[in-house]
Amino acid sequence: MSAAPLLALEHVSKRFVRAPDLAGKIAKVLGADVRTEIVRAVDDVSLTVAKGEVVGLVGESGCGKSTLGRVVAHIHKPTEGRVLWRGRDTAGLSGAEARDAALKIQMIFQDPFASLNPRMKVAEIIGEAPYVHGLADRRGLDAYVADVMRRVGLDPSYRQRYPHQFSGGQRQRIGIARALAVQPEFVVCDEAVAALDVSIQAQVLNLFMELRRELDLTYLFISHDLGVVEHLSDRVVIMYLGRVVETAPTEALFAEPAHPYTRGLLSAVPRLTSRKTAFRSVEGEIPSPLNPPPGCHFHPRCPHAMERCRIEAPVLKEVAPGRTAACHLHD
């Protein structure tokens, strides 16, 4: 038997509930149709990530990819299901063990402008967590911060500066340094390069690959950009309206997508090599997660939808070795 995966999600769901406010309750008493609104942001997702693996999590706005990332990073508690870290349920951990598991999973955010405290100096932003968690003492902190900054390609002599004195790309490096400062093993990157210019994005992507090699990191790389994911990931997970619709090794997925949604996504991606193409895409729009369609969530946009797709939600099952898809076409 192989060792437990570094991280495993078992039937994880995350629901956001908005109960009617006072005005809503009064309106309800008076006979208005006011209901509690429930968004199933993540709906019964199971996923494993092996040590050293880079898993790309892809989907369009509102598909739940960021929520799933936040569940993995302990920012949200799952409504249902379990998050296993090294084979142990994180909900059952306590004290030092819980803190350790939380520290080992760090997150890097999309917006390098909103995710850094504008009133803190870079040295404080990067140094606060390692100091609090005893990874560096007061005397060694300065050298520790300088070391982390060098690692992400920042000049340590800038450590007394504030975030606004840096460019977007440098700010993203500060965010990466902050995550790395507590020596994580697993990093959740949520659209970490989406806000950057192409040439700066390439620098940061190269940095991610370098850090992976040097520090033996494992990534959950969340992105809407299939090009970025194709470049970086070993394995790709495609989400649609809260559910995983396909998982596959990167090459296999891009060579031969198994789910109609994945196929549509890939055909919509503009490529440098396709000149004067007739652009094609999936028809329609992603429905509201407040009121998802019954059966397979994708059926209203799917060119192959059958009667069964409108009634029965397909389960994710193996369609080839190492590949899964949730689609009735594979029955």
Added chain:
Amino acid sequence: MSAETLRVEGLQTHFFTRAGVLKAVDGVSVAVGRGRVLGLVGESGSGKSVTGFSIMGLVDPPGRIVGGRILFQGRDIVGLPEGEMRRLRGSRIAMIFQDPMMTLNPVLRIDTQMIEAVRAHDDVSKAEARARSRDALGRVGIPSPDERLKAYPHQFSGGMRQRVAIAIALLHQPDLIIADEPTTALDVTIQGQILAEVQTLARETGTALVWITHDLAVVAGLADDIAVMYAGKVVEAGPVDRVLDRPIHPYTRGLIGSVPGRNRRGVPLAQIPGMTPSLLSLPPGCAFRGRCARADAACATMPELSPFGLDHLARCVHPHLEVMPG
């Protein structure tokens, strides 16, 4: 009437700030003909958007067009009296912005806004203006346009809002549309839908299109010609196939090498070191030389935009003349 819809010659748009003169656009020349698509590519601060705003006559103080000509159907529109510019803007030249809420008024219904836009330029009845609005919405792929006319902008999704903005731009069947990153904020399937619509429209109506973007891949599929901008200047221009397959300028090469997802999984991307220089403190000579592997003393004087084969221009003293590998 000349076949060229737009010709920009030596355009200079400078911003006179307290910190100094910011030469956002400094000697840009581009042209686009009827029914053709020009991709204007560059990163943040390259001056691509300011070029678009200059063509629209929408540069606000402290910015000012200080030099060059903008020939629209052969007529210079720089310094045109505001009244005349207004007659062109929205009817002959239209613009689509990245954020459709820059076009749409959040407190007015779509029909109010569209009918107003029609009647601003054409003396038609309300009923006729409404009919034209409905047709325009239908043309950009908005389902049940009659009902959607009565909705407010917030009742539309981001992609649908951008479609409305495009429909408004199309109302008067303009000869030229300036599109400033109109699909950047959209999901990839919605972007694909909108690119498909725009492509068909440009082909059918003969509208010339200037597509401003940072995304080379979008331009590859959409444009006939490309102009690559860096620090306020065009550094390379030419037909799409020439520029993307045989890029001459080291910056263009770097930009293409930076695009991930070219079947090179795990291989480091050919990144460009450093970052875009501040426009306030540009070194003399080529603005890219601080980041360029080929730079030497010769780069201290600004190279001219010179021809390298048919219609292919580049501004470099150390041009790459071989086909780009990979």
